[in-house]
Amino acid sequence: MLAPLDIDGIVITADALLTQRAFAEHLVEDRKAHYHFTVKGNQKTLLDDLQYYFQNDNDSTYATETNHGHGRIETRRIWVTTQLNGYLDFPYVGQAFMIERQVIQKKSGKTSCETAYGITSQAECDATAIDILRTNRNHWCIENSCHYILDWSYDEDRCRIRTQHGPENISRIRRFAIGVIKAISARGVTETMRDLTMNVRLVFDYLKMTKNSLGSH
Numbered sequence: 001m002l003a004p005l006d007i008d009g010i011v012i013t014a015d016a017l018l019t020q021r022a023f024a025e026h027l028v029e030d031r032k033a034h035y036h037f038t039v040k041g042n043q044k045t046l047l048d049d050l051q052y053y054f055q056n057d058n059d060s061t062y063a064t065e066t067n068h069g070h071g072r073i074e075t076r077r078i079w080v081t082t083q084l085n086g087y088l089d090f091p092y093v094g095q096a097f098m099i100e101r102q103v104i105q106k107k108s109g110k111t112s113c114e115t116a117y118g119i120t121s122q123a124e125c126d127a128t129a130i131d132i133l134r135t136n137r138n139h140w141c142i143e144n145s146c147h148y149i150l151d152w153s154y155d156e157d158r159c160r161i162r163t164q165h166g167p168e169n170i171s172r173i174r175r176f177a178i179g180v181i182k183a184i185s186a187r188g189v190t191e192t193m194r195d196l197t198m199n200v201r202l203v204f205d206y207l208k209m210t211k212n213s214l215g216s217h
Contacts, residue, residue: 007033011122011135016040017168019119021091028092028121035092036120036135046090050117054079054098063129065137073104078133082124094123097132 002012011034012027019037027033039047054060060079067074077100084096097120102113120132127135154174161170178189185192196202 002031007031009033011036011120011127013135013138014038016042019043019046024091024121034094034121034126036122036132037118039117039119043090046088046119047117049084049088050096050098050119053081053084053096054117057081057083059083060098061129063133065130065133071106073106075102075104076100076133076137077102078129078136080129080132088119090119092121093119094121095119095127095132097129097136099133099136 007027009032013036014023016038019039019042024035024037027035039050041047057079060081062077062079064075064077066076078097080095080097082095085093088096097118099116099118100113101116102111104111116136118136120127120135122132159167159170161167181189181192
């Protein structure tokens with residue numbers, strides 16, 4: 001997907017699925033881009049190292065940001081370090097970080113808190129702690145929006161495809177379909193999908209698979 005894009009100097013954000021050494025090397029060495037990766041259990045040694053460091057560290061750079069909206073108060077705190085750059089078994093680490101997200105529901109007063117870990121190839125001179133925090137927040141704004149559509153329109157969370165590359169492949173197909181709809185339709189994804197379900201001809205029109213496909217929708 002990135003092949004046709006000019007990403008020189010761009011920060012590419014990714015969830016844990018794509019936190020892979022080969023992908024990091026490709027971005028930095030071949031595409032001259034930066035990565036911003038979330039670290040989870042699929043990179044257990046890396047995650048353990050980050051957790052141990054930040055749970056016992058007092059020297060990290062610290063920043064915080066609070067947002068109000070959608071009936072909640074959201075506070076994000078980040079701790080960033082360069083002390084692990086030469087230690088972590090991962091290419092081109094410029095900074096490692098831990099983010100704590102606290103959400104207070106205004107109406108009920110209920111509080112939730114979650115912690116996430118990550119790494120970026122951006123050095124201190126390229127990105128401050130607040131820069132990294134905002135990059136992370138922007139990634140999840142997009143991810144959560146896409147996930148909501150996938151779950152609402154495809155009931156993806158209850159999908160029973162589990163083996164081999166099946167989950168990744170079906171998710172890519174669904175995201176591709178959503179991308180096509182967003183690029184062409186002036187209406188919402190759910191409404192457009194409902195129309196497509198009831199009119200197979202429209203599916204061919206969207207994919208422009210017939211000679212007399214409609215030009216607009």
